[in-house]
Amino acid sequence: MRFAFGLSRFESEWLPKWLGPLAKEGWFQTVLFRVKMGKEALVYCCEGPGQELIAAKVYKSRKKRAMRYYGDYTIGRELLASDGMPARSDRRYRNRRISKEEGQRLEEISWVQHEFQTQRLVYDAGARVPRPLAVNDNVILSSFVGDRRGAAPTLQSVTVTPLVAGEVFIQLMEQVALFLSQDRIHGDLSAYNVLVWEEDFTVIDFPQAILASKHPEAFSFLYRDIERLCQYFRKFEVDASPQMFAEEMWKRYRRGELRDLYDTLART
Ligand SMILES: Nc1ncnc2c1ncn2[C@@H]1O[C@H](COP(=O)(O)OP(=O)(O)OP(=O)(O)O)[C@@H](O)[C@H]1O
Numbered sequence: 001m002r003f004a005f006g007l008s009r010f011e012s013e014w015l016p017k018w019l020g021p022l023a024k025e026g027w028f029q030t031v032l033f034r035v036k037m038g039k040e041a042l043v044y045c046c047e048g049p050g051q052e053l054i055a056a057k058v059y060k061s062r063k064k065r066a067m068r069y070y071g072d073y074t075i076g077r078e079l080l081a082s083d084g085m086p087a088r089s090d091r092r093y094r095n096r097r098i099s100k101e102e103g104q105r106l107e108e109i110s111w112v113q114h115e116f117q118t119q120r121l122v123y124d125a126g127a128r129v130p131r132p133l134a135v136n137d138n139v140i141l142s143s144f145v146g147d148r149r150g151a152a153p154t155l156q157s158v159t160v161t162p163l164v165a166g167e168v169f170i171q172l173m174e175q176v177a178l179f180l181s182q183d184r185i186h187g188d189l190s191a192y193n194v195l196v197w198e199e200d201f202t203v204i205d206f207p208q209a210i211l212a213s214k215h216p217e218a219f220s221f222l223y224r225d226i227e228r229l230c231q232y233f234r235k236f237e238v239d240a241s242p243q244m245f246a247e248e249m250w251k252r253y254r255r256g257e258l259r260d261l262y263d264t265l266a267r268t
């Protein structure tokens with residue numbers, strides 16, 4: 001594994017440890033550049049064996065994360081272990097008490113696993129999200145949106161004309177409906193988590209995704225996601241009522257109509 005840029009002290013300890021094994025598996029040879037230091041993760045652009053670009057989202061160590069309160073989001077979720085399977089069916093955790101540290105570490109691993117699995121679930125259902133490739137306890141590899149000069153800008157940072165804005169807004173609502181058809185709510189949807197590239201957009205950042213059928217506050221998360229998008233599009237003269245969209249979607253979801261709709265689409 002080679003780095004094409006200078007590393008900070010933290011990175012020179014952390015990256016070989018977590019990216020090294022994935023490089024050994026053959027996913028990439030070179031880490032080209034750092035894209036962004038986010039609140040909980042650092043994102044890098046890597047080069048795969050066929051020169052394709054791969055995004056590596058490397059979670060920070062617990063101490064360095066600006067922690068979201070996981071509990072708000074994780075209600076109804078299984079706690080997942082390193083192999084992506086429920087920890088309760090894991091020999092190492094079954095039939096014994098685990099320490100507080102082990103429990104915390106398991107929560108972090110589960111957080112990353114849920115992001116990967118949600119992304120895979122909605123990607124397979126046809127959602128516009130980066131293609132998930134590989135995962136370990138601290139890293140998610142997926143297809144990179146952008147080029148060698150840098151990552152695609154976020155929707156927040158681009159200007160769109162009212163005509164295009166109306167179209168993009170509707171397409172994003174379709175993504176929200178598609179997530180919901182898979183029993184998921186993004187949970188942190190905003191113009192900051194939508195990348196715009198070559199007249200197309202991609203939704204990113206799924207660790208906090210809500211299990212719609214199991215979370216008692218599911219509707220408020222759906223409403224919040226839709227409300228944030230409506231608010232953003234208002235400055236481009238798109239006048240949509242979050243109440244109407246959220247209630248209509250929820251109604252169809254409860255009746256099982258979203259699932260039917262996307263099952264039909266997936267078959268055609
Ligand atoms: N697949 C990708 N292709 C290109 N860039 C990406 C990709 N995934 C993430 N990024 C870039 O990395 C940034 C952070 O990613 P993400 O939102 O998943 O992490 P985060 O830790 O939640 O960050 P933030 O604190 O900014 O929300 C994104 O805003 C985007 O610029």
Ligand SMILES: [Mg+2]
Binds near residue numbers: 038193205
């Ligand atoms: Mg983000």
